[in-house]
Every structure is written in C-alpha cells, then in structure tokens.
Amino acid sequence: MTNKNIGIKDVAVAAGVSVTTVSHVLNEVSYARISPETRDKVKSAAEQLGYGPNRLAQALRTQRTGMLGLVSEDIATTPHAGRIILGADEAAKARGYGLMIINTSGSASLESRRADVDALLERRVDGILYATMYHRNVELPANLGSVPSVLVDSVAKGGNITAVIPDEDGGARAAVGALLEAGHTRVGFINNTDDVPATRERLQAFRTMLTEAGLDGDAAPVESEVSEVHGGYEAARRILAREDRPTGLFCYNDRMAMGAYRAAAELGLSIPGDLSVVGFDDQELIAANLHPGLTTVALPHYEMGAWATEHLIDAVEGKTDLTLMALHPTILGCPLVRRDSIAAPRP
Amino acid sequence: MTNKNIGIKDVAVAAGVSVTTVSHVLNEVSYARISPETRDKVKSAAEQLGYGPNRLAQALRTQRTGMLGLVSEDIATTPHAGRIILGADEAAKARGYGLMIINTSGSASLESRRADVDALLERRVDGILYATMYHRNVELPANLGSVPSVLVDSVAKGGNITAVIPDEDGGARAAVGALLEAGHTRVGFINNTDDVPATRERLQAFRTMLTEAGLDGDAAPVESEVSEVHGGYEAARRILAREDRPTGLFCYNDRMAMGAYRAAAELGLSIPGDLSVVGFDDQELIAANLHPGLTTVALPHYEMGAWATEHLIDAVEGKTDLTLMALHPTILGCPLVRRDSIAAPRP
DNA sequence: GTTCTTGTTGGTCATCTGTGTCCCACGTCC
DNA sequence: GGACGTGGGACACAGATGACCAACAAGAAC
Numbered sequence: 001m002t003n004k005n006i007g008i009k010d011v012a013v014a015a016g017v018s019v020t021t022v023s024h025v026l027n028e029v030s031y032a033r034i035s036p037e038t039r040d041k042v043k044s045a046a047e048q049l050g051y052g053p054n055r056l057a058q059a060l061r062t063q064r065t066g067m068l069g070l071v072s073e074d075i076a077t078t079p080h081a082g083r084i085i086l087g088a089d090e091a092a093k094a095r096g097y098g099l100m101i102i103n104t105s106g107s108a109s110l111e112s113r114r115a116d117v118d119a120l121l122e123r124r125v126d127g128i129l130y131a132t133m134y135h136r137n138v139e140l141p142a143n144l145g146s147v148p149s150v151l152v153d154s155v156a157k158g159g160n161i162t163a164v165i166p167d168e169d170g171g172a173r174a175a176v177g178a179l180l181e182a183g184h185t186r187v188g189f190i191n192n193t194d195d196v197p198a199t200r201e202r203l204q205a206f207r208t209m210l211t212e213a214g215l216d217g218d219a220a221p222v223e224s225e226v227s228e229v230h231g232g233y234e235a236a237r238r239i240l241a242r243e244d245r246p247t248g249l250f251c252y253n254d255r256m257a258m259g260a261y262r263a264a265a266e267l268g269l270s271i272p273g274d275l276s277v278v279g280f281d282d283q284e285l286i287a288a289n290l291h292p293g294l295t296t297v298a299l300p301h302y303e304m305g306a307w308a309t310e311h312l313i314d315a316v317e318g319k320t321d322l323t324l325m326a327l328h329p330t331i332l333g334c335p336l337v338r339r340d341s342i343a344a345p346r347p
Numbered sequence: 348m349t350n351k352n353i354g355i356k357d358v359a360v361a362a363g364v365s366v367t368t369v370s371h372v373l374n375e376v377s378y379a380r381i382s383p384e385t386r387d388k389v390k391s392a393a394e395q396l397g398y399g400p401n402r403l404a405q406a407l408r409t410q411r412t413g414m415l416g417l418v419s420e421d422i423a424t425t426p427h428a429g430r431i432i433l434g435a436d437e438a439a440k441a442r443g444y445g446l447m448i449i450n451t452s453g454s455a456s457l458e459s460r461r462a463d464v465d466a467l468l469e470r471r472v473d474g475i476l477y478a479t480m481y482h483r484n485v486e487l488p489a490n491l492g493s494v495p496s497v498l499v500d501s502v503a504k505g506g507n508i509t510a511v512i513p514d515e516d517g518g519a520r521a522a523v524g525a526l527l528e529a530g531h532t533r534v535g536f537i538n539n540t541d542d543v544p545a546t547r548e549r550l551q552a553f554r555t556m557l558t559e560a561g562l563d564g565d566a567a568p569v570e571s572e573v574s575e576v577h578g579g580y581e582a583a584r585r586i587l588a589r590e591d592r593p594t595g596l597f598c599y600n601d602r603m604a605m606g607a608y609r610a611a612a613e614l615g616l617s618i619p620g621d622l623s624v625v626g627f628d629d630q631e632l633i634a635a636n637l638h639p640g641l642t643t644v645a646l647p648h649y650e651m652g653a654w655a656t657e658h659l660i661d662a663v664e665g666k667t668d669l670t671l672m673a674l675h676p677t678i679l680g681c682p683l684v685r686r687d688s689i690a691a692p693r694p
Numbered sequence: 695g696t697t698c699t700t701g702t703t704g705g706t707c708a709t710c711t712g713t714g715t716c717c718c719a720c721g722t723c724c
Numbered sequence: 725g726g727a728c729g730t731g732g733g734a735c736a737c738a739g740a741t742g743a744c745c746a747a748c749a750a751g752a753a754c
Contacts (some may be wrong), residue, residue, distance in 0.1 A: 002468040004493055007739055018705050018706050023741060033703060055470045057739035060403050067447075067470075073435070076429035080633075086423040089450040092680045096469060100414075101448045103436040119351040121400045123414075123445060123558065146351055166729090229636040255636065258646070262638050265612070289576040289602065291609050302423070354711060365733050370713060379713090380731055404711035407738045 002052025010105060015045035022046070025055070035130025068312060069097045069120030069128040071113070073263070075103045077133065080281060080301050084131045084152055089226025095313050100125060100289065103170055106133055114141035127312040130154075132307070135165055136196045148315040148322055150308040153301070155329050162311065162322045163329040164304045165170040168198050171334030172205035173295040175250050175278045176337055178295060180213050181346045182276060184248035187220060190260060191253040192227040199252070206250060227252055240267055240275070247275060247345040254286045256278040259343075274341035282337050293339030299331040307332060349399025362392035362452070373400070406471065414445045415659060416467030416475040418460070419488035420448045424480065424632060427648050431478045431499055435653025438628055447472055453480055457568075461488035468493060474659040477501075478652070481541045482512055495662040495669055497655040502676050509658065509669045510676040511651045515545050516683030518644040522597050522625045525642060525683055527560050529623060530691045531595035534567060537582040537607060539574040539599040541649070546599070549627070553597060574599055580604025587614055587622070594622060594692040601626040601633045619690035629684050636646050640686030647679040654679060 008026075012019045017038060024032035034220045045051075059065040070088055075081045085101065092099050100123065102116045120128055121143060131152040132138055138154040140161065150259060151163035178188050189206045192199045203222065211217035223239045225231030232251060236259060239246060251257035257279035261271060269275045279287060279296035287294040307330065312321035359366040364385060371379035372389040386542075392398075406412040419434055422428045432448065439446050447470060457490050461643030467475055468490060478499035479485055480668045485501040489507065494528035498510035536553045539546045550569065570586045579598060582604060586593060597603035604626035608618060616622045618639060626634060626643035634641040654677065661667035 002465050002490065002493075004468065004471070009739075019740080020706080020742080021704060024704085027546075027741080029742080033522055033701090035703065049607065052465065052469050054407075054739050056403050056407050057710090058741080060401075060407055060712090060739080061741045063710075065403065076433040077424065079426055079429070082423035082426070082429055085448070089422070089448070093449075098466060099448055100438070101432070102440075103433055118349050119445060121351065122399050126352070131553055143349065146349075169600065229638075233638075260635060283632065285602075285630065286636075289605060289633075291576075291580075336698080356711080366712075367733060367735095368713085368731090371732085373715080376714080380729090382731065385731080401711050404738090405713075407711080407740090408713045410738075 002044075003050035006049045007054065008051070010049055011042065011051050013050060014042045017042060018051055018080075019113075030097045063124075064316075065126055066096060067119075067123065068092055069123075069125035070099050070101045070131065071104050071116050071120070071135040072101060072131045072307065073104055073106045075101075079285070080133060080153075080269050080299065083301035084305035085098075087130045087302035087307075088129055088131075088309040089305075091309035092313070094312075097126075097207045097313060110139060110141055114143055117141050117143050121335065128318045129308050131308075131311060134196065135168065135198055138215040141164065141183075150312045150322070151329075152304050154306045160323070160326045162315075162325045164303070164307050165197075165331055166299050167331045167333050168201035169338075171207045171280065171299075172202040172231065172250070172330075173209050174334065175260075175280060175335040176206050176209040177295050178278055178342055179248035179250065179276055179339070180343050182248070184246075185215060185278060185345075186237045186244055187215075187248045187250065188242075188246035189220065189222045189246040189250045190232055190239060190249060190256050191222055191224040194227065202252065204272065209227045221246060225256070227256055229255050229259040229262075232256025233263050234259070236260035236263035237266075240264065240269070247332050248342075249275060249277045251277060251279045253281045254283045254294060254296055255281075257288050257296070258290060261290055261294075272341050274346065276342040276345070278346055280334075280343060284312045287337070290341075292341050295339045295341045297334045298337050299334060303332050350397035350543035353396045354401065355398070357396055358389065358393045358398050361396060362388045362441055364389060380602075381686045385480060402648045410471075411663075412471050412473055413443060413448050414470065414472045415439055415656065415663075416464075416472035417446050417448045417478065418451050418463050418467070418475065419448060419478045420451055420453045420480040422448075426632070427480060427500075427646065429480065430648035431652035434649035434654075435476055436652075438653040438656035438661070441556070441655075444473075444656075444660060457486060457488055458635040461490055463492050464488050473663040476652075476655050476659060478655075482545055483542065495659055497659045497669070498676075499651050499655045499660075507673045508669070509662075509672045511654050512544075512676045512678050513646050513651070514546035515677045516596065517678075518627065518646075518683075519549040519597070520556050521681065521683040522644050523553050523556040525625055525685070525689055526597065526623055527556065529595070529689050531593075531623060532562060532599065533591055533593045533693075534562075534595040535589075535593035536569045536595060537579055537586065537598045537603050538565065538571040539568055539603075540571045540578075541574065544680045549597075549599065568593060572603070574603055576602050576606040576609075579603025580610050581606070583607035583610035584613075587611065595622045595689075596622060598624060598626045600628045601630045601641060601643055602628075604643070605633055605637060608641075609636055619688050621693065623689040623692070625689060627681075634684070634686065637688075640689050642686045642688045643684050643686050644681045646681060650679050 012022045127148040133155040139157045155163045207217035223235035225235040282298035287296045315322040359369045474495040479501040486504045502510045554564035570582035572582040629643045629645035634643045662669040
C-alpha cells in the first residue's frame, strides 16, 4: 500500500544504499549493474516501508505525467459520454495511464472550453481527448494543438486533427438492410431535423439501400421531427397515416422509435406483426426495455473512446504520427443489434 | 494560453529580475515587498511569454496537487454516475480543483479496488471521493484512509468514514404521499428483491405512510421482483390481478414503473385514469418519455457529488474535520418530480 | 612485488520547475 | 552611527532521474 510519507530517500537509508541505487533497482534500468543482493535489500526495504513512487516528482523529472486529459461534453445528459469514458479509462489503465476529466457543455463558449483545456495543460497532461456528445462538426480551442490530441465522435471544423467517428452510412445500411432482408418493400424513415452529419448520411443511406434493392428510394416516405420521443410519435403518426402505409420503419434514433411504438399502439398496429421498427443508438435503457425489444444499431462509443486513447498514447510515446492520421477521420463500425421488433410483413 | 515550454525562469530573464521575485509577484505573497513597477514588468513579461504555472512543480513543493480522485463504480451502466461526476466536477472547478477519475466495478475484488485507490495515491491526490452506483453497504479498501475521503451514495461497512446518501425514507414518503393526496385508498407497492437499504426503507415508509393515513399499512399489497422492466411487469400483473385491485401503484424504480405501464396497457387500464403510478429515480430517459410522463422521486446524485466534493475540499484545506462528520451519514432529500401519472381515483 | 588495466558496483551531482525562508544592500531618520 | 524600513536576491528544498564518476578487487604487464 502506497504510503504518502515514504520517499526514495527513506528506502535508501533503510537499505543502506544511495537514492540513485534505489531508483535504479526499482526502475530496473538496463544500464545499471547492481548485485542481486543489493537488489533484494532495496526491494524488501521498499516493500516493508510501503514505498510507492511519487508520480509528481517522476513526472517533473521525466517530463511525462502519464496522465491523459479528457474533456467531455455533457457528461450527465446521455449514457454516451459514460461509454466513451469507460472505453478510455480501460484503454488508459491497460497502458498505465490515468485520466483527468473535465466536463464542458456543448453550448459553452470557445473561451470557456479554452480555459478547460488550459487547466489540463497546466497540469501537464501528456495528451488530450476531446469528446463530444454527438457526431458533428465542432470548433476547437486553439490551445488544444499544443499537445497530442484526438477528437472523439466529431470532426473538427478546421480539419487537421485526428478524429474517430461512427460509420453513419454503414449503420444506416445495416438498419435498412435488416428491414429489406425481412421482406419489406414499403419502408419509411423517421428522420431528425438537426443539421448534423447523421441526419444527412442516414437519409442518403436509406434512399440508396432502397434503390439498390430495386425499390424507388427517392419516393420512399420520410418524415422529420425533433429527435425526441414526442417527435418520433408525431412523425410516426404522419407516416403511418399514409395510404401506402409502410410496413417497415427506420427511426433516426431509439427515442424516436419509442415514440413510434406509441403511435403504432394507438393505431392498433402490433409490432412486429403489423409494423417492423428499427432504431439507432442502442440506448439500452430504451431499446432493451421496450416491448418487444427494439432492433437497433449500436453506436461504438466504447470503441471510439478506446481507439482514441490507444492511438493518443501511441502518439505520446512516439509510436505514431498523429498528423498522418489527421487527414481523414477514422470510421468505426455500427453493428446491428437484433432484438424482436422486425418480422416479415404480413403477406 | 499556457505554453508548455515557458518556465518561471524565462519570465525572470525577460523581466530582468530573479525567479524568486517572479514567484512572489505571481503568487501575490503577502510578505513580499515589491515595487509596483517591478510587479508590472513581471506581469507583462509573463503575459507576453504565455507563461502558465507548472502545477506539478508547485505541487511537489507545496505538497498540494489540487487534484481530487474519484473512483466511480460502473460509470457507463447508469446515468447516475454521470450526475455524480457532474456535481463533483462543477464543485471542484469552482474551487480550483481538478478531478482524476477511475472506473471500477461494483463486483470488483477488494484487491483491484485497492489498486485503483493506490493509483490515485501515487499521483498524490489531495482527497478521494468514492462513489457507488446505488445506495448500499460497501466494503472499502483500507488505503482509502490515508487521505481525506468521502463516500458517495453508500455507507461503509466498517463505519467511520464520512458519507452522503439519499433520503430513502423521505423520498418514499413523498411518493406514497402523492398517491394518498390524490385520494387513493387502495395503494400497492412493487418492490425490489435485492437486499439493499432502499428495499427495506421504502417498504417501511410505504407501510407507515398508509397507516398514518388511517389505512391498513400492514395489509397493503406488495409484490417483489428483480428491479428491471420485466420484473416490474410481472409484479404489476400479479398486483393488478387482485380482487381489491389497487388504484395507486408505488414502484421501486422507474424501470419497474415502465413494466407496470405495459401491464396496465395489456389489462386495458389507462394511466392515470384507472391507475395512478409513481416511480423512483427520475431516470429522465424513462420517466420523461413514458406516456403519460411518470411522476417520480429524484435521487440527488448531482447534489451528493457536489456535497461530497465541497466537504472533501473543506477537509483538505483544514476547514472541516471529517472524522466528526463520519459518525452519521449525511442524508440528502429526494424531491418529488410531478408529471402526469397521478390522478384522483375514479369515484 | 609493484603498478597498470579493467570490470564490477555504486555513488555524486546536476536537473526538472517552482516555493519560501532568510539574508543582504542601501537609504533614511533621530 | 545605530535602528529600522524597503526592495529584492541566494539558497535550500520538494522527490525523483540519469549521465558520469569513483572505489575496489582481480588479473595483466613489467
């Protein structure tokens, strides 16, 4: 157990050697030639005293803190941030790094976010992860450039910073594909109204998937609303009121799908008997708990957090050149999570 | 903007004074007598060079890092952890402290949690917050005692560590009270099966509230299941199948309430017309998005995080003696959040 | 047998970036 | 001319690291 009051000096005295020797044996430096007996003396003395290295002093000397800064938007409003943090934490822990977390708001001023980054820089973090709550184009504080940094779940407005984002296109294709595969030919899309990459890319994937399947993708029904439960409800009411009522529904996210469930229930449509539904996000609290369970597409938050951390550490340790990766964002897959909301359409 | 490469030494050279003087000026030490002109020279030099203090070196010298360690259980599985972190982050930021976060698992071995705490100690955090995912009795690693620590959302098995927990009793009373107030006389409770304080305390509060209202608390119907949506569904099916079917239902948490909603829908009971429901937790994703919105009791996670941080910093700065507060856990209120799931019973 | 080389084993000292105590130089005032 | 006030610098210290140096014994050269 690390004891705050014991330093390398105390160990040296206890073992009857110099502090240098203690440092050498404890760090197992290759060039140090030290007799096995001395090694043992030092090690057991350290053990007995409960010596733990003072990482601050180490960091000061070596110019490496072994700490990564993570500025995360809106830590508490979605479970997404939690999964990014978890991925980052586990990747960091596995390589002996720690995480300093600062919360910021998606709507915070550039200046306040600059101050957040500055707080991390003053503490001499080795690198910085900048995570946003949802995939978008984000303006980054300039001081982020002074240490290796990776952007999680967004791309930078100015470009040229390494970023990792979800595969919107592939995810949407998987979702629509699951409906087509089940045999649906009348498929609708309930979309978001925000101007974010996901809105555009999912819509486009929706249309091309239908077209590729020999259906008229351009004519397929699409209704847009705010990406909340009530928006999903409204949009679903409209889309299900059409004469050529779709038998398959792709929803922008799980919350909107939850709204669609209610709309279907009100119209007396059973899921998946009368209507198949597929969502996006895999918010477990919703997707797994709806009845029937919602088939949806998982956003790779954990994986993005881990990927970003892994590569950030590589960069810190000089194993990678981040500027090379900065040209294009890295895209991580969005796997389909099958539950029970898709069935073949009634004949 | 903090520039990593600029030290106090560079400022001293630029201003034509000694490093001591720079330190004195920048820290505004009271005993230093320095002419206004020198002050200005130093300050503008620091400004120009983009000097930022090296918190590591400061910490090494002053034996204060200004960092708090937060070990949090299961960061990603519930939104609860996020709210604790947010409360802690904002309280810490307000007082100039930073947060080092380590994730652990509720089921992790004592040894691995000891290692987590050790990682924080090696980094010489000034204090530690230990947050659990739900209110219970937790066994803490012994090395937690070596710096000031506060336990969030649990009490320690051994006792004698300052802790802050939610007011289970008061919250449950508020929930049941809301049903009684609306005029319900046949009220049931859907409880959890886990052996945690909340299970016992909410049950007891339920019974005493009824009794205090002149009803037969001991005879009131209670059904227990696992605290998930499907458990809530099962329990609700049973409780609603009784001859003296309750018109008001208190659910152990929002997830179980969600299950109760489905059971009610299947039985053709409308909420709140035929059945009033009240939950616990205020998981927004569920409570706000059910239809009708679920009246529930909010767990003060943000407040507990903030309270714990505030008092931890007080202890670190010698303004409080934590051992005095360790005698009894501090209890924070659980306010009722009114939505639309409670109405008067049909006459 | 004495000095020199060489390998072994560890220690010395500067360094990382600041902080804080103590001390010094210089004027002034009675 | 000694006490005192003012402005600022020297220096030790916090806890480590690492390049380089030193002591010593064994064997080699003379």
